[in-house]
Amino acid sequence: MSGEMDNADAKHLVCPVLGVQEWLQPGAHQRVEALLADLRALNVRELRMGFSWADWHTKEDRAWYEWLLPRLASEVNVTLYFTFAPPRLELQSKAYARPRNPRDYADFLDLIITGLGEHFTWIELWNECNNINGWSWRLDPEWKNFYEMIGAAAYRTKQRGKKTLLSGMAPMNPHWLESLCERGVIEHIDAVGVQGFPGTREFDWYDWREPVGKLRDMLRHHGLDPEIWITATGYSTWRYDEFRQLCMLDELLQAPVERIYWYSFYDLHLDQCHQNGFREDERHYHFGLKNAHGKPKLLYRTWANEGIAGVRALAVLGRYTGANLPQDVTKRQPAKRAKVRRSTLITGGAGFIGINL
Numbered sequence: 001m002s003g004e005m006d007n008a009d010a011k012h013l014v015c016p017v018l019g020v021q022e023w024l025q026p027g028a029h030q031r032v033e034a035l036l037a038d039l040r041a042l043n044v045r046e047l048r049m050g051f052s053w054a055d056w057h058t059k060e061d062r063a064w065y066e067w068l069l070p071r072l073a074s075e076v077n078v079t080l081y082f083t084f085a086p087p088r089l090e091l092q093s094k095a096y097a098r099p100r101n102p103r104d105y106a107d108f109l110d111l112i113i114t115g116l117g118e119h120f121t122w123i124e125l126w127n128e129c130n131n132i133n134g135w136s137w138r139l140d141p142e143w144k145n146f147y148e149m150i151g152a153a154a155y156r157t158k159q160r161g162k163k164t165l166l167s168g169m170a171p172m173n174p175h176w177l178e179s180l181c182e183r184g185v186i187e188h189i190d191a192v193g194v195q196g197f198p199g200t201r202e203f204d205w206y207d208w209r210e211p212v213g214k215l216r217d218m219l220r221h222h223g224l225d226p227e228i229w230i231t232a233t234g235y236s237t238w239r240y241d242e243f244r245q246l247c248m249l250d251e252l253l254q255a256p257v258e259r260i261y262w263y264s265f266y267d268l269h270l271d272q273c274h275q276n277g278f279r280e281d282e283r284h285y286h287f288g289l290k291n292a293h294g295k296p297k298l299l300y301r302t303w304a305n306e307g308i309a310g311v312r313a314l315a316v317l318g319r320y321t322g323a324n325l326p327q328d329v330t331k332r333q334p335a336k337r338a339k340v341r342r343s344t345l346i347t348g349g350a351g352f353i354g355i356n357l
Helices: 007-013 029-042 059-073 104-119 144-159 174-182 209-221 242-252 298-318 349-356
Strands: 017-021 046-052 077-083 122-125 163-169 191-195 227-233 259-263
Touching: 029 059, 029 298, 046 059, 046 259, 059 077, 059 104, 077 104, 077 163, 104 144, 122 144, 144 163, 163 174, 163 227, 174 209, 191 209, 209 227, 242 259, 242 298
Parallel strands: 017 046, 017 259, 046 077, 077 122, 122 163, 163 191, 191 227, 227 259
Antiparallel strands: none
């Protein structure tokens, strides 16, 4: 960020609130109880969860949400992101297509607030708005329907006493966000969401300060100061690098944002279909703190046993080798340097095979 640090910048240097994201399928009552037990073990009180607009229109799934939200709210703070227009209201028969009438979305949120609003405070408007998986912008090339849908929903939600979160940008795009500011869409938004997966989907950056700083500068230019949340981020252990997953959380906690949601609690089972397709990308199936069978990974074990302080301490250990390992962290004598060995370079097609074995 440019310029000297002021009070507005300083408040964003406090360690952000940390939560977890998980999608809960209708009828998965045992999964809910297991998730709540795991959240207690990690001392996590914030949960981000998807709410399917399409599912609400079936009797069975409506009963599911009427049970689920009170159960979750009895132990954690739930932030709901509402997405997936029902087929009869969609412009196309795709889960991410926009609704025919943009204002139907505000009517739906009004209905949910009336029936279940006592169980949540924050409403996240849609999901991955500037990503083709979240919003079919080919059908709305000038974003007019999106502006109308989000603007009406944010205004109605604020009138009903709820806080509003603009769905996480994926990828982060200050120019796209600025177009919303210019049209007054951000006027009723309390927090702006961003998403990113350094080291898994994005390989060219690890430091959140620069991209978040650009967003804050742009928002201030328009006289706006909403919170900025990282609504989905994580690290896939598809190549069994669990220690790197732990280090990524430590780096993430240095981001100048108010809140972070780690994606996700459990790996996606290999028999399930990801939104991008069945087994389309192996990385999609290994973002969890636990694997698909409930076995905890290194990050979960450290977090549960030692807390976040233990996670950060272990990450610090990983940044040092032998003689320059800090005594106040290890409380042990520095390890002796290993004998230098000759390196082997694998090139060509064998290189890809080699790094994945």
